[in-house]
Amino acid sequence: MNIAGRVAVQTGDQVGFAGFIVKGNGVKRFIVRAIGPSMKVNGNPVPGRLMDPVLELHDSNGQTITNDNWRTGGQEAEIQASGLAPSDDRESAIIRNVPAGTFTAIIRGANNTTGIGLIEIYDLGTVTSAAQEEEKSEGPTVPDAPEAVVELANLSVRGNVQTGDNVLIDGLILQGGNAKRVVFRGLGPSIQSNGQPVPGTLQDPNLEVRDANGVQLRFNDDWQQAPNAAEIQSAGLAPSNPKESAILLTLPPGTYTSIVRGVNNTTGIALCEVYKLDN
Numbered sequence: 001m002n003i004a005g006r007v008a009v010q011t012g013d014q015v016g017f018a019g020f021i022v023k024g025n026g027v028k029r030f031i032v033r034a035i036g037p038s039m040k041v042n043g044n045p046v047p048g049r050l051m052d053p054v055l056e057l058h059d060s061n062g063q064t065i066t067n068d069n070w071r072t073g074g075q076e077a078e079i080q081a082s083g084l085a086p087s088d089d090r091e092s093a094i095i096r097n098v099p100a101g102t103f104t105a106i107i108r109g110a111n112n113t114t115g116i117g118l119i120e121i122y123d124l125g126t127v128t129s130a131a132q133e134e135e136k137s138e139g140p141t142v143p144d145a146p147e148a149v150v151e152l153a154n155l156s157v158r159g160n161v162q163t164g165d166n167v168l169i170d171g172l173i174l175q176g177g178n179a180k181r182v183v184f185r186g187l188g189p190s191i192q193s194n195g196q197p198v199p200g201t202l203q204d205p206n207l208e209v210r211d212a213n214g215v216q217l218r219f220n221d222d223w224q225q226a227p228n229a230a231e232i233q234s235a236g237l238a239p240s241n242p243k244e245s246a247i248l249l250t251l252p253p254g255t256y257t258s259i260v261r262g263v264n265n266t267t268g269i270a271l272c273e274v275y276k277l278d279n
Contacts, residue, residue, distance in 0.1 A: 003169040003274065004120040004171040005157030006066035007041075009050050013198075017158040018119045022100050024042065026126050032057055033070075034092040034107040035118040048166070050115035056106040067092040068110055081088055084122055095124070116166065123175075130206050131223065156273040158191070161202050161262055168260040170272045179252045180276055183237045184209055185223075186245040186260040187271040202268035205260050207245035214257040220245040221263060238277055 022028045036050035036131045036225050046256040054068040070093040079093050085170035086093055087124055107117045157169045186207035206221035206233045220226050223239050223246035232238050232246050239246055245260075260272045 001120045002120075002173040002175075003155040004118060005155070005159065005272065006116065006169040006171075007107065007157065007159030008115075008162055009053070009107055009117045009167045010040055010160055011112045012116050013193075014160045014200075015109075016117055016119050017156075018105045018107075018121065019102070019156040019158075020105075020121055020145065021102055021154045022098060023086065024100055027097050027099055028126060029095070029124040030098045031079065031082055031093055031095045031122045032105045033063075033084065033086055033118075033120040033122070033123055034067075034105075035086060035120065036088075036115060037090055038086065038088040039118055041097065044113075046165075048115050050109050050113065050117040052090045052110040052113060053092055053117050054108045054110050055094060055119075056108070056209065057094050058104040058106070059098065060102040064229050065094050067094050068195055072187070082122075082124060091185070101240050104113045110137075120171075128241070154273070154275045156271055158269065158271050160268070161205070161260055161270045162267050163262075163265045168219070168270050170258045170274060172256045172258070172274055174251055174253045174256070174276075176253055179246065179250050181250050183235055183273075183275040183277065184247045184258045184272040185239055185275075186220075186250075186258075187239055187241075188262075188268060189241045189243055189267060190226060191271055192241060200268050202260075202262050202266065202270040204243045204263040204266060205245055205270050206263055207247055207272075208259050208261075209249060210257045210259070217249060217256075218247045220247050235275075235277060 005018050009016050034053040034055035036053040039046040039049045052248045057065045108121045157170050161168050186205040188202035188205040191201050209217045232248050260270045
């Protein structure tokens with residue numbers, strides 16, 4: 001599963017946040033990118049894009065890695081070898097090999113600049129340990145153990161929802177051969193930081209999900225009005241505020257987009273979340 005979020009990056013706490021979870025046993029390799037100057041829609045540059053994005057990656061152990069300009073972070077050759085090097089040198093990227101855990105990526109503007117930015121997480125596969133590689137090269141003397149299964153499981157992108165095209169947009173690529181049950185959520189009034197309500201939240205978010213052709217698969221305003229609200233509740237992912245939105249769909253492999261807007265063009269800080277269910 002590859003995931004991305006497009007946000008309106010401002011200053012202070014109103015920058016772009018993407019939280020994601022790595023699940024399973026073993027070590028996952030991924031790349032996170034912060035994109036701005038190269039952003040295009042229908043081949044045309046996005047107006048008001050963030051011209052010099054800075055990327056921070058935080059893990060649950062308190063470690064932070066920062067990159068401003070992907071060629072200068074000490075991983076230039078590794079990023080190029082991944083095939084996912086940003087096309088503009090001012091954009092940022094970080095590659096990490098990690099066990100299961102919780103991570104937060106933050107996109108800011110260099111020198112407090114503002115604009116529309118894109119934060120992306122790409123799954124580069126499961127890392128096999130050096131010991132396992134050595135064992136394979138010598139020829140196994142015992143039956144092969146099952147390969148570790150590690151996956152990017154959930155995504156949450158926090159950003160400032162404005163109007164027009166400056167809303168909160170998440171992109172999702174589902175891989176593999178089987179359909180997957182996915183819950184999308186658009187949150188606002190219930191957002192907290194360190195147990196305290198976040199000032200300036202979007203008080204009435206609505207949510208839509210579209211496929212790769214731009215066809216709307218479902219729209220929701222107030223999760224309890226969803227046709228499968230009971231199923232959302234059974235999954236343990238019902239929003240805590242009835243004004244918040246949720247959509248549960250069974251989706252085949254492909255590319256999908258979820259969009260959070262404010263009802264009646266209201267604005268504020270919102271969360272757009274994606275959960276891939278295990279069943």
